[in-house]
Amino acid sequence: MIATHLPILQVVIPLMAAPLCLLLRRPRLCWALSLAVSVIALVIALLLLGRALSEGPISYALGNWSPPWGIEYRVDVVNAFMLIIIAAIGTIVQIFAPRSISHEILPSQHTLFYTLYLLFLSGLLGVTITGDTFNVYVFLEISALSTYALIALGRDRRALTAAFRYLVLGSIGATFILIGIGLMYMMTGTLNMADMAQRLQPMLDSRTALAALAFLGVGLTLKLALFPLHIWLPDAYTYAPTVVTVLMGVVTKVWIYVFLRFAFTIWGQEFVFTEMHLQDLLVPLSLIGMLAASTAAIFQRNVKRMLAYSSVAQIGYMMLGVSFVSQTGLSGTIVHLFNHALLQAALFMALGAMLLRVGSPLLDDLRGIGRQMPWTMAAFVLGGLGLIGVPLTVGFISKWYFILAALEKGWWLVASLILLTSLLAVIYIWRVVEVAYFQQPDPNTTPVKEAPLSMQLPIWVLIMSILFFGISTKWTAGLAERAAAWLFGGGP
Amino acid sequence: MAVRGWAVNPSVSLLVAILLPLFAAPLIALLGRRPNLREAVTLTTGGLLFLNALALVGPLLDGQRPALVLAEILPGLSLVFELEPLGLLFALLASGLWIITSLYAIGYMRGHHERNQTRFYVFFALAISAVQGVALAGNLLTLFIFYELLTFTTYPLVTHHRTPEAQRRGRIYLGMLLGTSFFFLLLAIVLTWQLTGTLDFRSGGILTGKADGLLLGVLLALYAFGIGKAALMPFHRWLPAAMVAPTPVSALLHAVAVVKAGVFAILKVVVYVFGLDLLNETDINTWLIYVAGGTMIIASLVALTQDNLKARLAYSTIGQLSYIVMGAALANGWGVLGGGLHIVAHALAKITLFFCAGAIMVTLHKTEVSQMRGIGRQMPLTMGAFFIASVSIIGLPPTGGAWSKWFLILGGLETGHYVAVGILVLSSLLSIGYLIPIVINAFFFPAQDNGGLKEAPTLSVIALTLTALGCLVLFLYPGPLLTLLRLMGVF
Numbered sequence: 006m007i008a009t010h011l012p013i014l015q016v017v018i019p020l021m022a023a024p025l026c027l028l029l030r031r032p033r034l035c036w037a038l039s040l041a042v043s044v045i046a047l048v049i050a051l052l053l054l055g056r057a058l059s060e061g062p063i064s065y066a067l068g069n070w071s072p073p074w075g076i077e078y079r080v081d082v083v084n085a086f087m088l089i090i091i092a093a094i095g096t097i098v099q100i101f102a103p104r105s106i107s108h109e110i111l112p113s114q115h116t117l118f119y120t121l122y123l124l125f126l127s128g129l130l131g132v133t134i135t136g137d138t139f140n141v142y143v144f145l146e147i148s149a150l151s152t153y154a155l156i157a158l159g160r161d162r163r164a165l166t167a168a169f170r171y172l173v174l175g176s177i178g179a180t181f182i183l184i185g186i187g188l189m190y191m192m193t194g195t196l197n198m199a200d201m202a203q204r205l206q207p208m209l210d211s212r213t214a215l216a217a218l219a220f221l222g223v224g225l226t227l228k229l230a231l232f233p234l235h236i237w238l239p240d241a242y243t244y245a246p247t248v249v250t251v252l253m254g255v256v257t258k259v260w261i262y263v264f265l266r267f268a269f270t271i272w273g274q275e276f277v278f279t280e281m282h283l284q285d286l287l288v289p290l291s292l293i294g295m296l297a298a299s300t301a302a303i304f305q306r307n308v309k310r311m312l313a314y315s316s317v318a319q320i321g322y323m324m325l326g327v328s329f330v331s332q333t334g335l336s337g338t339i340v341h342l343f344n345h346a347l348l349q350a351a352l353f354m355a356l357g358a359m360l361l362r363v364g365s366p367l368l369d370d371l372r373g374i375g376r377q378m379p380w381t382m383a384a385f386v387l388g389g390l391g392l393i394g395v396p397l398t399v400g401f402i403s404k405w406y407f408i409l410a411a412l413e414k415g416w417w418l419v420a421s422l423i424l425l426t427s428l429l430a431v432i433y434i435w436r437v438v439e440v441a442y443f444q445q446p447d448p449n450t451t452p453v454k455e456a457p458l459s460m461q462l463p464i465w466v467l468i469m470s471i472l473f474f475g476i477s478t479k480w481t482a483g484l485a486e487r488a489a490a491w492l493f494g495g496g497p
Numbered sequence: 498m499a500v501r502g503w504a505v506n507p508s509v510s511l512l513v514a515i516l517l518p519l520f521a522a523p524l525i526a527l528l529g530r531r532p533n534l535r536e537a538v539t540l541t542t543g544g545l546l547f548l549n550a551l552a553l554v555g556p557l558l559d560g561q562r563p564a565l566v567l568a569e570i571l572p573g574l575s576l577v578f579e580l581e582p583l584g585l586l587f588a589l590l591a592s593g594l595w596i597i598t599s600l601y602a603i604g605y606m607r608g609h610h611e612r613n614q615t616r617f618y619v620f621f622a623l624a625i626s627a628v629q630g631v632a633l634a635g636n637l638l639t640l641f642i643f644y645e646l647l648t649f650t651t652y653p654l655v656t657h658h659r660t661p662e663a664q665r666r667g668r669i670y671l672g673m674l675l676g677t678s679f680f681f682l683l684l685a686i687v688l689t690w691q692l693t694g695t696l697d698f699r700s701g702g703i704l705t706g707k708a709d710g711l712l713l714g715v716l717l718a719l720y721a722f723g724i725g726k727a728a729l730m731p732f733h734r735w736l737p738a739a740m741v742a743p744t745p746v747s748a749l750l751h752a753v754a755v756v757k758a759g760v761f762a763i764l765k766v767v768v769y770v771f772g773l774d775l776l777n778e779t780d781i782n783t784w785l786i787y788v789a790g791g792t793m794i795i796a797s798l799v800a801l802t803q804d805n806l807k808a809r810l811a812y813s814t815i816g817q818l819s820y821i822v823m824g825a826a827l828a829n830g831w832g833v834l835g836g837g838l839h840i841v842a843h844a845l846a847k848i849t850l851f852f853c854a855g856a857i858m859v860t861l862h863k864t865e866v867s868q869m870r871g872i873g874r875q876m877p878l879t880m881g882a883f884f885i886a887s888v889s890i891i892g893l894p895p896t897g898g899a900w901s902k903w904f905l906i907l908g909g910l911e912t913g914h915y916v917a918v919g920i921l922v923l924s925s926l927l928s929i930g931y932l933i934p935i936v937i938n939a940f941f942f943p944a945q946d947n948g949g950l951k952e953a954p955t956l957s958v959i960a961l962t963l964t965a966l967g968c969l970v971l972f973l974y975p976g977p978l979l980t981l982l983r984l985m986g987v988f
Contacts, residue, residue: 394679395649396642405571408687420687424680431675435668443656443664476568476576483572 008052012065012078015049015088015134016144018042019127023120032115033103039119040099046130047092054085064136072136073197079136083488086339087133087262090346094255095126097350101463102248105357108364109246110158118158118246125151125252129259138186138271139196141263145182145228149175152256156245167240174227174237181224188217189271202271209276218281221267229260231287231324232294235317242313243366247357250309254316254349258342261323265338268327269492278330287328292422294321299429303436309366311433312352315392318426319345322407325419329410332489337406340485344391344399344474351388351467355381358456358464368437373446374453375438381456382441384464389434391471394427398475402482507556507563510549511578511633514588517546518626522619529615536603539618543596546625550588553580557984564635574696576642579635581698582984583768583837587761588632590844591754595625597960601852602745604954608859611743617657621746623650628754631761637686637696637770640762641678644726647758648674654746655739666738673735674725682723685716689770698765700986702772713771714781720766721785726759727822728815730792737811744855747807752814752847757840760821764836767825773987776828783914785826789819790920797927804865806854809931810847813890816924817843820905823917827908830987835904837982838975842889842897845967849886852961853879856953866935873939875951878958880939882965887932889968892925897971 007014022042026035056063062081066072080088099122110118128148132141153175156168190196192213193204208214227234238257242250268277278284298317305311319341326338356366358381363370375382391398404427411420446452455461474481521542528535556563557580564579602621606614627650630643648671656667690696692707704713725732739751767776776782796816803809820843824836856879857863861872873880889896892903902921909917952958971978 390649396638396645402571404683405687408684409691412688412691420684421680424684427679428676431671431679435671439664443659443661476570478571479569486572 010065011049011053011056012063012080012134013067015046015053016078016127016131018045018049019123019130023123023127026120026123027116030116032112032119035116035119036099036103039123040096042123043092043096043099043126046126047089047096050085050088050092053080054082054089056080057082057085073195073200076140077136077197077199078134079198080134082484082491083265083339084133084262086484086488087259087342088130090258090343091126091129091133091255094251094346094350095122097463097467098248098251101251101354101357101460104361104457104459105248105354106246108361109160109248109357111160114158118155121151121155121158122252124148125155129255132259133262136198137196138189138198138201142179142183142186145179148256148259149179152249152253155249155252156241158249159244159246161244163240164244167244171237171241174234178224178227181220181227185217185219185221185224188213188220192217198266198271202273205271206273209272209280215281218272218277222283225260225264225267229257229264229324230317230320232290232297232317232321235294235298235320238317239310239313242316243307243310247309247353247360250313251350251353251357254353255346257316257320258323258346261320261327261338261342265327265335265492274330274493278328284328284330287324288419291321291325291328292419294318295325295426296422296429299426299433302433303429305433306368307366308356308368308371308437309353311437312349312356315430315433316349318430319349319392322403322423322426325423326407326410329414331410331413332486332493333406333413334410335489335492336482336485337403337410339488340406340478340482341403343481343485344403344471347399347467347471347474348388348391351464351471352385352392354460354464354467355385355388358460359385361456361460362453368440371437372440372444375441377446377453378455380461381464384468385441386434386438387468388471389430389437391475393430393434396475397472399471399481401475402478406482507553507561507580508565508578510553511563511565511580512567513549514546514592514629514633515578515626517542517549518622518629522622522626525618525622526615532607532614535615535618536599539599539622540596542622543592543599546592546629547589547596550585550592553585553588554981556580557582557585557981570638573694574638574690575636576639577635578630578633578639579698580633582981583761583764584632584634586837586978586981587757587840588629590757590841591625591628591632594749594753594844594848594964597963598745598749598848601748601855601957601960604957604960605745605855605859606743608954608957609743611657613657617654617743620650620653621749624654624750624754626650628758631758636698637689637766640765641682641686644682644724644758644762645675645678647726647755648678651739651746651750651755654750655742657743657746658741663741666741669738670735673732673738677723677725677732680723681719682725685719685723688716688719698769700769700772702768702770702775704771705775710779710781713775713779717771717776717781717785720770721763721788721822724759724762724766726755727763728756728759728792728818729788729822730795730815733792733796733815736815737808740807740811744807744851744858747811748848748851748855751811752851753844756814756818757844760818760825760836760840763822764825764833767828768833768985768987773828773830773833782826782828786823786914786917789823789826790917792816792819793823793920793924794927797924797931800931801927803931804867806857806864806866806869806935807851809866810850810854813850813928813931814843814847816928817847817890820901820921820924823921824905824908827905827912827914827917829908829912831904831911832908833985833987834979834982835901835908837985838904838978839898839901841978842901842968842971845964845971846886846889846896846898849882849961849964849968850890852957852964853883853886856957856961859957860951860953866938868945869935870938870942871944873936874944875949876953877950879953879961880936882961883939884936885965885968887928887936890932891928895972896968897975898968899972900975
């Protein structure tokens, strides 16, 4: 009985828990609730993946209104994988959150944080699970509005301008997406993805189709922060509370997933990348994004902003993988969605632990931190090695796929640029390592203690996962290859 | 064979070789407050590791090639260890010299009052674990993984003193080794995988018929320069930079383990990925002979100008490594035999020279060659060992270096590369020039600071005497090594 309703429970449980959280008011209770909800969401996502693997795609008709008339939730390997990423990072963040927000968010706003988190979670899960284009827009707004508010919780007053900027640009992106969906609805008369995919094929030549694709393309790349539409990202990541920054790392990945869904499932990769030449546009943009953002990261004095630019570069990697339009490249992108989620979370959390003790993310204030917080800094180094793509970490797996995809195409220049970016990563990570281990702390400041266990634990769970999934890739790369094959097969 | 009964299961021994030093590392860290116990752990681990490698000799002679698949890193690509003659030779060498170096290090680190000794021993054990991984790697991916791990585990050793100077040189070390391996080697490996669909080491190579001459030439260049640890010019600067490390690190890692991991990888790639026949057919290897020869001559000339003893030895190492690269580039049986043998011969000689350099530094606080007049009278044992090792570097009897040079010259003659022969001879002459004056100055001049006999810490003297004797023994009994190398099946 319950098993058949898992797809809707995935979204509804966090959605219902959000107002409940507001009623509870006590931060500790709210925390327990959101942790429990996150764990439940993770379990449901795992169960859904299991079913999607064994029985093929799951179709769930909301309120028993059969598709394409009613709203359909549809789970296949691709979005089941994405659901797990969202729920897993959410769970880890919740373990980490209480200590981290204790000094990064005003105590009076802790309840608000948990409430917004639950809304955010249901929004992202909804965007991912739904098989209905208008539903994508609805959940987009739920997740986006809660994100704007979450960023604004930051104690630094610059968080307000960062949130406002993101609000303006995010709304433009959302509007573009809505216009795109509207035009597609105008042409096909349906909102269901599978139905739309079929009806759209004969009309691809029309000008309306081109306009729809243009609106969607710009809207989605703005949401997923592809260079040069990433300008909202560095400020938002830098001034948001650390836990929110970690969560936002998942947001861009969800939008990459939606991009895949629209490009491969609804429009068809042939039309999007070859006939419409999106490949010629996306490859250079991704490469410039990788190089420019990595270079920018090297010159940051604020480590949090440095990691933010690194994230922009990683988005470049993932979009590059997509724009190869090959199974290898797409596998690379999908596996990197997971791998980078781990890396980003680990690095931002390790930095968050240092923030708790030192109170500043500036490089100069982290002098000698390697001796004062040995475990946290060791985690940061290991995460950094993952970002560089050192073997035995997840980063290497992704890099392998991207280089292989480039060589398969015979794109030597692209392959060497990928390698060059990973060397740029060495530089920006090593700046932190040298400051942390080679320099002496300012004698006027009091020495700090190691981070508390409630922070160490989630950080090291992530680090262990980074190592584990860098050695055994059956469940990451293996699944990603299946997912890529599925997307190429064109199934909804 | 007595050791044969000791081995439980050869494929388990492969894993033990990597895990022993890996597990010793946290133990060493825990025993940080009890130095004697801590060093006992290092020495015991070294002994066990050496015995473990010895136990693998028997199965190898029986014709077994046990392999152990640990995990599937990528679909179709595994982390795998395999017993192979050259690899076992390297594993034996590294573990055997680790014991001696540890003996030496105890004397040196305490005599020199070095700080953070626990961290030193921990990362040393981790580096040895990575070396064992390189030696016993069963495919190119595994080799690459441990090659990179070796870079990262030695970085804290190179920058041990944490001074601005160490930081600056650490950057060169890391930048050059990571730059070459990420940029060229990884590209070469992915390309090999894309061309052949396998990364296994197979006798006869895997690339035959998979690519045309130009692409093969590019691939060979990517490998030769990508394996930056072989210090082929122009990617050699990291090696002199690494000399900022404490001397035991320079001795074991930057004369034996790290640099030999580089040339070892080149030999493996040439023999088991390209295959000697393929190289001879396509003739894509000649340029590498000249690059190696050029490196030899230039490095020797630079060594002549260096006043700092460790820097001089470092440039000498760069030149000597190119002997092995040249052996590989000659692509015939003699060349590979000479190269393989030179891994051992040079290791014994150069580790002795570094031991001596460190002993002089600890005892007389002298680092520059110009200060070393008459020190032979104060430190006769040390300088005697220095002399024997110098003779081996030059390549004269009665030392092990004579054999490897002999085989390399034979290889050059057989393939008709007379220029290579000439370069080898010239390089020997140059090495006389940069090593022998040190010995002459040490023994035939009166001591500068009229001190009497003043030898290095006992443990250090024992260590350097042992390795110097090793140079002599290798000349008298090269047989076992030749037997082992013959199992590679290329001569």
